[in-house]
Amino acid sequence: MGSLWNFFGLPDPDGNPPATTSPPAQAATASKPVSLTGAATEEETGHAPQLATTAAPALEPNVRSLRTPPLGWNGPLTPDGEAFHDLGVERKRRPHVPDKALRYIAPDVMKRIPTNAMFERVLQGDTAIVDLRSLVHMESHQMACRREIKHMADHARVSVFSLDAEDKLLMIPGQNVVVDMQKHELGLTPLL
Numbered sequence: 001m002g003s004l005w006n007f008f009g010l011p012d013p014d015g016n017p018p019a020t021t022s023p024p025a026q027a028a029t030a031s032k033p034v035s036l037t038g039a040a041t042e043e044e045t046g047h048a049p050q051l052a053t054t055a056a057p058a059l060e061p062n063v064r065s066l067r068t069p070p071l072g073w074n075g076p077l078t079p080d081g082e083a084f085h086d087l088g089v090e091r092k093r094r095p096h097v098p099d100k101a102l103r104y105i106a107p108d109v110m111k112r113i114p115t116n117a118m119f120e121r122v123l124q125g126d127t128a129i130v131d132l133r134s135l136v137h138m139e140s141h142q143m144a145c146r147r148e149i150k151h152m153a154d155h156a157r158v159s160v161f162s163l164d165a166e167d168k169l170l171m172i173p174g175q176n177v178v179v180d181m182q183k184h185e186l187g188l189t190p191l192l
Helices: 115-124 139-156
Strands: 102-105 127-131 169-172
Touching (some): 102 115, 115 127, 115 139, 139 169
Antiparallel strands (some): 127 169
């Protein structure tokens, strides 16, 4: 009889091979032959009766077929020789570095917008969201920042989109970024 681990189909953590079952016993009729001709049995005569020369094929023990692990398998194996997939093992993979990003840009402490760095990122395909809301009381400085952003976008051959009614939240899509200009549905307004 196998262990509890083998009952559930799991490998034995102690590494014990599964217990092999003994071949099934011959039927009770094979151990005591019944004579239809009325001949005496072994108990009556004291010697074993002669059996026919054509015997039934021997029963094979119940052998579990071994599965071979997949090609190129370098992980652990069960005692039965099957591939064991340990779900607790952490595999280190190289992190996937995205080729495009969404960048949030706000004025720095000196109230400047880094348009040169933004220009390089837009050429690489990054989309920039520029937030001018911190310049609430500086209308002339907001206009200067918008002109600078517009000049940078023209140089990169992309358009500038306003995401709000006051033109304080601007979006500059990166190279090869598709923008749907037909719907003009921004925010939660269409849902309300």
